[in-house]
Amino acid sequence: MSHPRLPFLAARSLLLALAVNAQAASVTVVVRGADGQPAPNVVVQLTPAHPGAIKPPAAPVVIAQRDIHFLPYLTAVPLGTTVRFSNQDPFDHHLRSEPSGPLGNVPPVTEFEMRLNAASGDKVASADVRFDKAGVIVLGCHLHSSMRGYLFVGETPWVAVTDANGVATLADVPDGPADMLSWSPEQLTDQAITHQRIGGAGVIIETALNFTPPKPRRRHG
Ligand SMILES: [Cu+2]
Numbered sequence: 001m002s003h004p005r006l007p008f009l010a011a012r013s014l015l016l017a018l019a020v021n022a023q024a025a026s027v028t029v030v031v032r033g034a035d036g037q038p039a040p041n042v043v044v045q046l047t048p049a050h051p052g053a054i055k056p057p058a059a060p061v062v063i064a065q066r067d068i069h070f071l072p073y074l075t076a077v078p079l080g081t082t083v084r085f086s087n088q089d090p091f092d093h094h095l096r097s098e099p100s101g102p103l104g105n106v107p108p109v110t111e112f113e114m115r116l117n118a119a120s121g122d123k124v125a126s127a128d129v130r131f132d133k134a135g136v137i138v139l140g141c142h143l144h145s146s147m148r149g150y151l152f153v154g155e156t157p158w159v160a161v162t163d164a165n166g167v168a169t170l171a172d173v174p175d176g177p178a179d180m181l182s183w184s185p186e187q188l189t190d191q192a193i194t195h196q197r198i199g200g201a202g203v204i205i206e207t208a209l210n211f212t213p214p215k216p217r218r219r220h221g
Helices: 005-021
Strands: 024-032 043-048 061-066 069-071 074-078 081-087 093-098 113-116 125-131 135-141 148-154 159-161 167-174 176-183 194-198 203-208
Touching (some): 043 148, 081 113
Parallel strands (some): 061 081, 074 148
Antiparallel strands (some): 061 069, 135 148
């Protein structure tokens, strides 16, 4: 006996599968300075109008202290991420959150201060801090005033830092309208939020900063 419902069900399953595949896109963001040159070390954040269910952040993200530097120099994490500060130097550090902004008058969104003992052989002192407020935290060390790092806590999971070519990739961005924000530790004024439309495969967004970042003077992680 024939079963007329089977082809219908098969077609419906196929449509559902297509719908699931079409709900999110991989987004490539290309950031340039005002001079048109690629801008590395810029945070990009997408805030979809319809984010859907958001997965909690995965394992802790490590920011190391090595050779009197924060590595990486700039880190972007989603809200709710735990950051593990890990001292790999053979001497103590005394980490603390510091104000940001061109006048140094913007308090860190999360304040902390901690002593991390010198690393000894395989023993590395580390401490975890969970970041539950979106915004910027400047990282400093009470013992080494030259140490400077930046942590950007994104309001969404879709945050990333541009690479040496000024490119960042954001995976599984939900389809639909989304606001895009960029942020550079070097900026003097906020970057304009731009309105994007995410959909289809291989979305590429090109954006320009409102200033030309200075060329790096030294190694940044
Ligand atoms: Cu230090």
